[in-house]
Amino acid sequence: MTEILIQNIRIALENGQLMNGDILIRNGKIAQITEESFPNYRGKTLNGQSLLALPGFIDIHIHGAMGADFMDGEKEATNRIAEYLPKEGTTSFLMTTMTQAPENIQKAIKVNMKLLTESKGAEMLGIHLEGPFINKEFAGAQPLDYICNPSKSVIEKWFGEQLEHLKIVTLAPEKDTNYDVTRYLSNHGIIVSAGHTKATSLEITEAMQNGLTQLTHYANAMSGLHHREIGVVGAGLLNENLLCEVIADGIHLSDDMLTLIYKIIGADRMILITDSMRAKGLSDGEFTLGNQKVRVTGNEARLENGTLAGSVLKMNDALKRISRLVNAPIVDLMKMSSSNAAHCLGIFERKGSLKVGKDADIVLLNNEFEVIYTFCKGKLVYSAN
Numbered sequence: 001m002t003e004i005l006i007q008n009i010r011i012a013l014e015n016g017q018l019m020n021g022d023i024l025i026r027n028g029k030i031a032q033i034t035e036e037s038f039p040n041y042r043g044k045t046l047n048g049q050s051l052l053a054l055p056g057f058i059d060i061h062i063h064g065a066m067g068a069d070f071m072d073g074e075k076e077a078t079n080r081i082a083e084y085l086p087k088e089g090t091t092s093f094l095m096t097t098m099t100q101a102p103e104n105i106q107k108a109i110k111v112n113m114k115l116l117t118e119s120k121g122a123e124m125l126g127i128h129l130e131g132p133f134i135n136k137e138f139a140g141a142q143p144l145d146y147i148c149n150p151s152k153s154v155i156e157k158w159f160g161e162q163l164e165h166l167k168i169v170t171l172a173p174e175k176d177t178n179y180d181v182t183r184y185l186s187n188h189g190i191i192v193s194a195g196h197t198k199a200t201s202l203e204i205t206e207a208m209q210n211g212l213t214q215l216t217h218y219a220n221a222m223s224g225l226h227h228r229e230i231g232v233v234g235a236g237l238l239n240e241n242l243l244c245e246v247i248a249d250g251i252h253l254s255d256d257m258l259t260l261i262y263k264i265i266g267a268d269r270m271i272l273i274t275d276s277m278r279a280k281g282l283s284d285g286e287f288t289l290g291n292q293k294v295r296v297t298g299n300e301a302r303l304e305n306g307t308l309a310g311s312v313l314k315m316n317d318a319l320k321r322i323s324r325l326v327n328a329p330i331v332d333l334m335k336m337s338s339s340n341a342a343h344c345l346g347i348f349e350r351k352g353s354l355k356v357g358k359d360a361d362i363v364l365l366n367n368e369f370e371v372i373y374t375f376c377k378g379k380l381v382y383s384a385n
Helices: 075-088 102-114 152-159 177-187 201-209 231-238 255-264 315-326 330-345
Strands: 003-012 018-026 029-034 045-047 052-055 057-062 090-096 123-130 166-171 191-194 212-215 243-246 270-272 285-289 292-297 300-303 362-365 371-376 379-383
Touching: 003 330, 003 362, 052 330, 057 075, 057 123, 057 166, 057 315, 057 330, 075 090, 075 102, 075 123, 075 315, 075 371, 075 379, 090 371, 102 123, 102 152, 123 152, 152 166, 152 177, 166 177, 177 191, 177 201, 177 212, 191 201, 201 212, 201 231, 212 231, 243 255, 243 330, 255 315, 270 315, 270 330, 285 300, 315 330
Parallel strands: 003 045, 003 052, 057 090, 090 123, 123 166, 166 191, 191 212, 212 243, 243 270
Antiparallel strands: 003 018, 018 029, 052 362, 285 292, 292 300, 362 371, 371 379
16 A cells, blocks of 8 residues: 655645645545644655645647657657656646658557556546548648548548547548548547638537537637638637637737637636647757657747647646636636546546545646646656755
């Protein structure tokens, strides 16, 4: 039996209320949350020094960090990313693919599916397939050569008929004939997310009737709001059943747009993501994204033609930005960084909040949202000290 007692912390409960107290971790789970002290406890302890305890962040859309990309199709690359993520408070994630040659996508899927139970640091929860089933007109930094229409047979070739470990598919619904693939994925319990899409609001409505539930990096690489056709952006504003991924880095969305999204869509429908590429955690310089040259300067990653190429955003910085902009309460920050993702992935019974019996995925932050300690399934995997 392994135990550790985290003492003297401000604990964010499921309802967003803060409680000064202690958390006892036992065998990777939260065993007790209490305002009472443990005066006679003789096991291992950590003095939290009044830090804020939040549920570990869940990043459902991330491509890479620390010079590694999941599309590298290498065990070492995936482990490097997973070991880095707790530094920003992320305790679980979906490895995310991008449009590439079919054999490269298949290799990345094969390698990473083997690592689902082996990844070190943050826990890999499954795979987010972003591309190749997108619209060339809204490709963004996705290479044009390998973009194709949604295909059930291709998906089954990569994942098998049971679609094991596939959690999210980003596609352009207007390219999905009769929404057949959308319906097929939804029937298998896979989240279908519209992204890199030119869809009209009517097409989004029709896709929702066939199982679409989410929008990928909302307001980026999708048809915008117009007074005669509200597009995908407008559909996101109107439809209360659509979850919206949000990149809160001040670059993909202006601060005004981020504020507008929060005020209209609200925390219940927002999921903070990083969409980060391999340059995250490293200094400025030249990198690659799908064999394309990317120049990273400051917080911006761009292709040679100026197109945004993912981000170098850290999850704790996303929380810091949105907290500063809209003065979001703790309960909203938890929803956007952890709870909503856990709900949509169907794992809220074990992740997404601090509650007895759940995985001890815990991040301790100071008042500036700097990560001081991160626990993954009860194991202290990052300490700023």
